Amino acid sequence: QLQLQESGPGLVKPSETLSLTCTVSGGSISSSSYYWGWIRQPPGKGLEWIGSIYYSGSTYYNPSLKSRVTISVDTSKNQFSLKLSSVTAADTAVYYCARHDAAARPDPNWFDPWGQGTLVTVSS
């Protein structure tokens, strides 16, 4: 059974870079049928897609965050990572990683399964 687990600091200072890693277990990140995505959810609010990556390194980014986001993949460790620079309090959220299905069409589709999420607070 595929599982995803987010890890990284729970507290980041304003203007610094948020860094998170998602470790995939129970399956290979190098599968041709999937991308791997990051989604966030501010406390009490809705879901926002951040970006997605293929095992080859091909990426999609949310245009509203693109200037600050970098997603990378390490197939040897079965991990992918998120970096979000110049953070502010508005970036405080639960950050989820998820498998982004691409089996049905060339472009990715829905997200399943998801990691449990990790709360990142931006505060000095």
Add this chain to the structure above:
Amino acid sequence: DIQMTQSPSTLSASVGDRVTITCRASQSISSWLAWYQQKPGKAPKLLIYKASSLESGVPSRFSGSGSGTEFTLTISSLQPDDFATYYCQQYNSLWTFGQGTKVEIK
């Protein structure tokens, strides 16, 4: 950008009720729509994809319909485990979510 608008934002219902949630897209997304259920403190769970295809293991009381710009999620007989927040998500052009519909106990 494709905007997704759900209605209502909150829905009060009783066990056994038939519940319908609507999701509207700002432009046509064909059938490229998924629905998720999220419980407090938990990650979203996929319920339906391609507007009407039920994910494996999801109870048959959940169903989805629609195409183009208007979609619905229906719970035929609300169960205690169904009180949660539901999100739609389009995947026609990039990926965006609706703002969510909270189903609460009446």
